[in-house]
Structures are given as C-alpha cells and as structure tokens.
Amino acid sequence: MTSILTYTFKSLPSTSKWALRFSLRPLSCSSQLWAAPAVQTKSKKTLAKPNIRNIVVVDGVRIPFLLSGTSGLLHRTNVPKEVVDYIIFGTVVQEVKTSNVAREAALGAGFSDKTPAHTVTMACISANQAMTTGVGLIASGQCDVIVAGGVELMSDVPIRHSRKMRKMMLDLNKAKTLGQRLSLISKFRLNFLSPELPAVAEFSTNETMGHSADRLAAAFAVSRLEQDEYALRSHTLAKKAQDEGLLSDVVPFKVPGKDTVTKDSGIRPSSLEQMAKLKPAFIKPYGTVTAANSSFLTDGASAMLIMAEEKALAMGYKPKAYLRDFVYVSQDPKDQLLLGPTYATPKVLEKAGLTMNDIDVFEFHEAFSGQILANFKAMDSDWFTQNYMGRKTKVGSLPLEKFNNWGGSLSLGHPFGATGCRLVMAAANRLRKEGGQYSLVAACAAGGQGHAMIVEAYPK
C-alpha cells in the first residue's frame, strides 16, 4: 500500500515544472460534448477574507485509478525535503501494520524524516478531510506548506482472523505453562478459521452502500434508464477528456511485473442496450443499481501541494487555485446515507456568499448514478428541503452542462481515500481550461456524512 503512495508523493513537483507543462497545453481541445458553460457575471470579485491567509493549491497529481488488482511503481523524481512542514493523508480501509500510513509513506518517499505526518479517515471524504485539515493548519499560521492526499489499495485489504481465533491467539501469548496452552488449544474449533472480511457495509445499519443507493434511487423515483443514461454520460465525457489529454493530474505508474499504466483503466463507454442487460447488483432481482451505474472500487493515490499564497509566490510557484470555504455535514446514515451533497451545497454557498449561478464548475463525487440523480431531485424539491433540511425553499436545479464535464467517479473509478484530491484538481484544472472563477466540489461518504468546498481560480 505504501508503495503507490510513496510514488504519488514523489511525483509532486519540486519545481514549478508541472504547472509549466500543463499551462503549455494547447487550448484548441476545449470543445465539449455537452455545451461549454458561459462565464457568468459574478456577485463577488473574490472570496479573499481580511485577516485570513489565502490558501492555494500549487499542484496535484494522482496515479491512474486502476480497477482493483494491479499496483506498482515506476517514476521517480526528486523532492525538496525541507519545504514541506507537514503531511496529511486520508485512507479508509486501514492496514494494521501501517496504521499511520501517511508517516510510513512519507519516510518511504524520501521526505525529510523531520516532517511529521498523520493519517485521517472519514470514509469517502478522507482526502477532503486531509486537505481541509491542511487548510486549517495554514490558515491558523501553524504551517506554510502541506502535502495532503489520499490512498486506497482495495486489492489488498487486511482480512482478520475471526474474533474467537484472535482471542485464542492473544490468550496463547499470555499463557505461561504448557498445561494452560494445551487447555486453550483444546478449545479450538474449526469455525475459528473462517476469516472476517472487511465490509463495505455501514456499521450502524449493516446495509451495504449499493443497497442504500438503490433504496435512495427508489425513494426519489429515479428509473433504471435515467441511471444508465447518466453513467453513460460520465464514461463518454471521461473518455473524451482522456483522449483530449485533459486529465493532466495523472502521472504514469509502473505496475511491478506488468506494464506501465498511463491511463485510468475503468473508462469504458458502452451502450444503453448493453447496460440494460446487466442484473441488479444489490437489491436482487428487482433493484436498479447495477455494476454499470455504480462507481467501482479501485486502487489509487492522489496528493496535493497546498501552501499559503505568499509562500508559494515567494518560492516561485504559479498556484492553480484558491481553496475557499468548506463545510462538513451529516445526516441519517440509513435513509439519507448518500445525500451529503444536497445538505452541503446550500450551506457552503451561503457561507461563501455565493449563489448557484455564480458557480462555473461543479465537481461532485459520483458514488452511484442513482445517488447523483437523487441528490439532483432532492435539491430541486421543495417538499424535501422544507421537511428534512429545514429550509424555506428548494436549493435549486444544478446545471448539467457545468457538471462533472471530465467524467467522475463512475468512469474514472473511486479509490475511497483518494477521490477528494481528484475532485479538487479536476475543479482547478477545469476552471483554468474553461475560464470560470468558482467551482463547487461536493461528496458524500459512508456514515451519512458529506462535504462541500468552494475552489476559486487563481488569476492567470
């Protein structure tokens, strides 16, 4: 697990050459399948706040999100050890041996052993939590330069012995005499050997996320066809973005014993007919969530260099974007598990003093087609917002032409801990590419939590 993280670390720019490379990209490839957004007039010039430091993203990288089963290492670059004050990484499924995976990866990546690192976890928004933790450290003046990111290795999750087996092994360690040991061993039963798999299920409700998404889609009357159409859009847009070289945060990655991976491997535009043939994956046999309209579990890692603006400029970097207001929300983990974006969106807009019209770029985490569409419908429903969010009016409808135009988790893949950084980098890159000023990033997470952040373009 640490190897891919280490690699991602090492890919972070030590000079501004990454930014340079990206800015040289020809502008001719900006034509969009779904109409490019018109730049709106802004109600606010910039979201800078007096007495609070501006925090910028210098750059971010990720290794291609792979379908679970491949992983490895290739590229090496030099990293300026002393610059980084602090390292924060998000992860979800924790390996017992590397419980503070951020520190292990930082050491392995050749960061200064004087740079402290800690790991955060908040399910699918772990990387978001890593970023905002970094934002907090910079804003409060404690640090200037932070590396934040996330990592997930779904192809090698820890599998535990059963509780009974663990207890017996621990007791055996403590047993002093042969007699005690023998008596313990005599209690062994064959079923002790059945392992405990880590579940993608909610601890509180015991419901898998896909199951909850299916119920959510049904609650908002989202049809199977709508879900398949949305998934197809995601794949088509991702393919186009990939072909046009827009996914510039991806760095190539050599899988040991296999070929070098340069692209996200999950982008597979299909046809509605083919998608319609798939059987429901969770609620069988009549559900609507299928493998084709769900995000898939992947290995992957992402990392971002976050700095105080003056520090970045002093070091000669050309920042990509400002990180502005953010919120975390939480709600019922059973029936509203995946509605985080609905709750977070109006809150963060109000906090920043913006309206939906001010946003040029929307980057939402696509856990499931049904989840995205349910969030659309929830935000556009007076009944829901009044009865469950305590708001007088609905949040409003999201402009699809500005929404996840370079694909999303459905097509690019979703390594639990690493998606947050991808969202922010996609937002920053799209703002630069499409010429907007504000982007709204939002995601839902297990436990019924959600996150949203405003990303503002850095003036060119």
Added chain:
Amino acid sequence: MPRFIYFSLQVNTLNKELQSEFIEVMNEIWASDQIRSAVLISSKPGCFVAGADINMLAACKTPQEAAQVSQEGQKMFEKLEKSTKPIVAAISGSCLGGGLELAISCQYRIAIKDRKTVLGVPEVLLGILPGAGGTQRLPKMVGVPAAFDMMLTGRSIRADRAKKMGLVDQLVEPLGPGLKPPEERTIEYLEEVAVSFAKGLADKKISSKRNKGLMEKLTSYAMTIPFVRQQIYKKVEEQVQKQTKGLYPAPLKIIDKFGELAMTKESKALMGLYHGQVLCKKNKFGAPQKEVKQLAILGAGLMGAGIAQVSVDKGLNTILKDATLAGLGRGQQQVFKGLNDKVKKKALTSFERDSIFSNLTGQLDYQNFEKADMVIEAVFEDLSLKHKVLKEVEAVIPDHCVFASNTSALPINEIAAVSKRPEKVIGMHYFSPVDKMQLLEIITTQKTSKDTTASAVAVGLKQGKVIVVVKDGPGFYTTRCLAPMMSEVIRILQEGVGPKKLDSLTTSFGFPVGAATLADEVGVDVAKHVAEDLGKAFGERFGGGSLELLQQMVAKGFLGRKSGKGFYIYQEGSKDKNLNSDMDSILAGLKLPARPEVSSDEDIQYRLVTRFVNEAVMCLQEGILATPAEGDIGAVFGLGFPPCLGGPFRFVDLYGAQKVVDRLRKYEAAYGKQFTPCQLLIDHANSPGKKFYP
C-alpha cells in the same frame, strides 16, 4: 398489452361486505381477456389485512352460522388459489389471520421488510382456528412443523423470517424520505415492484415455484411416512396439552369443528379480552397539552430500571436517578441486559441497542430535572420516603411537569397530601417485570387534572402498555383484588394443603402461575406489607389466613425468589425448584383445622376465585373501576386471572351470577364475612337478564 386493475381494500378487516365486493372484482378480473395478472395491495400503510372481522364471528348465534362464515371464506380463497391469472399479494403491515390466508391463496407474495409487517395466524389466541383453508395451505408452504408452530402458538412472524420460511417470495426494503413522506412512497414502490412481478409471472419470466432446500425436502418426505407423521402429531398434542393444560379447546380441534369452536365459552371470553385490550390501547382522555419528551425516574431498583427500559426503548429521553452509585449501576446494568437480550434474540442490532441505551442518563443528583416533563418515582414503598422525594422534586421541576408515583398499595391522595400542586400528582402502577408485563394501572385522585391523566396515559401507551385507569383507594383495583385471594391462599396453606398441591390446583384452574409461586415471585415482604395496609383499611373482610405466617417468613428472610428462599428454594441456573423444608415448622406452628365441607379440590379453587371476583365486582360498585372491561383487562394482564375465563366480570356473565353467589354463600356459612357477596353481585343474581357485557 396486459392491463392491470388495482382495487384497494378500504376496510382492513374481512367483513361480509368486503367479501362480496372482493368476489365481484375478482370475477371481473377472471372474466376479462384484457387482464393477465393482478396485484392485491392495501392503500393503508401499516396494514395489509388484519384478519376477519371478529364481530362477524361474534354476531353468529349458532355453530352452523359460524361454520358458514368459515366455508364462504374457504370457497373464496380456493377460487383465488386456482386462478390461472397470477395474483400477487403485496404486503405492508399486519397480515394476520384471514389476511394471511388470503395472501397464501395468491400465487406470489411480496412483503415490506419492516417491523410493522408481520404475518401470522393468531386465531388460536381467540380460541378458534384459521378457518379459511389456512390449516391446509400453510403446511404445504412452510412444512408441517413450522405450520403447527404458527397455528398453535399464534405467534407473529416478521417479514425477513417469513422469507426464510418460504412464506413470502420477495422482500422490499422500506424507503427513506424522497419527494414524498417515506410511508407513502414505500407503498407506491411496493406496488411498482409487485406490478413488475405480476407482469413477469404473466409472461412466464418468473416462476412462482420455490426451490425447496434439502432439509425441507427431507421433512416433507418424512411426513409422508405414517409412523413419523403420527409421532409428530402425538408430540404436538403433548406440547399443546402441556401448555394449555387442556383448558383451551382450539388447538386440538380439527378444521370442520370450526363452527362449534367459535361458539365455546372460552372463545367468547378470549374474544372479549381482545376487544377489551383494543379499548385499553386508546387514550380516551385525548392528547395531553404537552407531549412528554423528557422523563425522569427516581430509584433505579427493579421497577425503576424496568420503567426506564421500556421508556428508552421507545425513544423517550430518560434520566434514571438513584441515591447511591451502586444502586444506579445495578439499574443501568438491568436496562442494558434487557436490551442485550433482545440483541441475542435478533430483535435488535447491537448498534440499535447502543443507540437506544444512549437515551438513558444515569445520575445521583437533580441536574436537568428543570427540563423534565414527567417524573416517575419508584422509590421504596414507604410513605415518608415518598413524601421526602416529592418535596425534593417539586423544588426543581417546571410547573407543567407531572409527578407520578409507582406504588402498588399506598393511596395516591396520601402521597399527594404534601404536594404544592396535587392536580399534577398521579399514580402509575407498573407490574414486575416491567418489560414483560403488559399492564399499567393508572390511579387518579379527586384532584388529579384531566390533562395530567391524559399525559400519563400517553406515556404508558408509548411504553407499549395496556392501560386501565382507576380511582384512588387502598390497593386501587389490582392489589385490592389480589389481597383477599392471597389471604385465602394463606388460610389454605395453614389448613394443611402443601404449596405444590396449591400450585397445581391454581394452574389447573387456568392461572398462569401457581398461587404459592406467585407469592414468591411478588416477594413475601411486599405481600406482608400489602396485607397489613389493606387489612387495616378494610378490616375483617380481608381476613382469613394469619398474617403471622408472612411475618415469620420475613423474619427468617424467606422473601421469595429475590432472597433465594420462600415457599420454594431458588438456585441460580437451576430451573427445578424444591420445597423449602424450613417452612414446615412455620406451617406446623400455625396449623388450622380444615373444614371438610369446603375443602374439596374444587372448593379450594372456587374459594380463591370467588373472593377475587367478589372484590373486583365491589370495585366496580364503589366506582374504583370505570368499566367492567377495564376490570377484566387489569385482572388478566396484571394478575394472571385465567385468560380462558376472560376476567372476573366475563366469568360472572358466563358462569352465572347466581352460581357465584351460591358458592359465596356456601363459604360464608363456613368462614363468615369474608365471603359475603357484594350488593352488585346480588343484584345480578336476582335479575338473570343483567349482564356486565351486553
């Protein structure tokens, strides 16, 4: 193009009108070549079909009439079962009795997987049997052992279990909020899913045949062997006999006896109890002005903790206060254990347990009592102690807060005497163990306001209780009825009838717990306390056995189950109980000569029951009880009065007031005033048309 007709059952019990309407619609469906399949669904969330209308049976005058009702149902369901067009039953909420018989006649069943959706044939609880073919279809569907279990115990089965048993074919998870209220959308969704299955069945894309598991195949094969079948029937019969002691006729009667069964006294008594229970599950005092959201309980003993458990279980924020840390810890552990037992039975998940347990706050002081909407005190039964806590509490609670006293015998007006606001004081008499006993007796004084009563009833209903509201007086209703009977128990023991013999006499009469065991369960010290108090209040009428017996037992520490010794010896982990041989000397010292003319087994049984019944009727006469129905519910649910007799008032109606009075007169001749029948009972005996129930 297939066309689908929906019709919703407006009334969710099967009555005659519905039956004919249903047949009409079904005939239309069968006749139309446009229709290829149908979905049966109720538009009422929380109720598919709650069974046949009991009144339809109760209205039957003769066994023939009742049999006809059953036969009509059978015919209707038979047609349904043979339908060539697939019919899907979409079940949300209770699917009981006739409702389940309807569902299993359909070709396919889809049920909502929630707590409200339960399937079962509870007919046996009313003294009858599934009368519309359920006895035949159920065994085919779930196998003979499971079907017998359902029919003989009347237990309700939750949807997920029903799926495993093969009783339903598909489950639908309830939905959360969307663009409409969750319940509404869930029903819609159930309908959508059911329609897709109905289409699938009509197109033969889905088969309604279920793959049976190996075990099922084996058991169904085994059932074809006559010897095995006989053995199973024999076993079942033994089981039933053991459970019912032959007092309930339904389980062993076969189907063609349905009509006769519906007319038995037992069935009438049980149906009466059913009605009474429905009545006692309503708040006739209306909605209280302020809903109780924050509850506080004083005293974390057996009762206090029990009340706390049933409160947090229903989402009430509850403070549990005790005077000592040890007492509080014990109480909290009791609540946790109660919830954890539910986890073990899979009625709760461990997460739900933790989340429910978090509604409980344990503390030693009066912090946050200023936010309490109701305080229930469950401190030791001592008037001066109750006065002390009442004064302490009134100093900290807000004006609207209700003060309820959980006491089994102390008059509420005496407790309220020191209150600054007696209109807010009320009695709430819970029964031990609180989480198992369904009854709550609420006691109002002259001064208790109607809103206070409404509030107490609302809390009780929330806790899932069956509630009787009675007037204040020594022993209220339940304790007062029990006391003369217990006094008779002591006399019978003194006359030389051993505790084991006494227990078997009472249980064979229909009491769920034997009289001597009951004293041990209640606690001998409590019994002594009550006997002394009520003896003072009512004088000679409550006499009989010698109080000395209880006093000596308390002095020796024979307090019953809680101290390990009473009439019996109780050992942890052992279910067998042996007689406490130390009781022999106490009993010998207090021995009374038995009166042969009133000491036959039957006389002993009737001495106990008639004293109970006489006191109950007197409570109605004095206005302690508002209605006979509440009297019956209180006696059956709180004191274990034989359910097959329907309660003391139903008993008088069915047995005959004259016969009861005759019995009392006979015992009066032997023992005197304790058996003098009360005026109301004599009135009923004198005018045979007079009944407690119309």
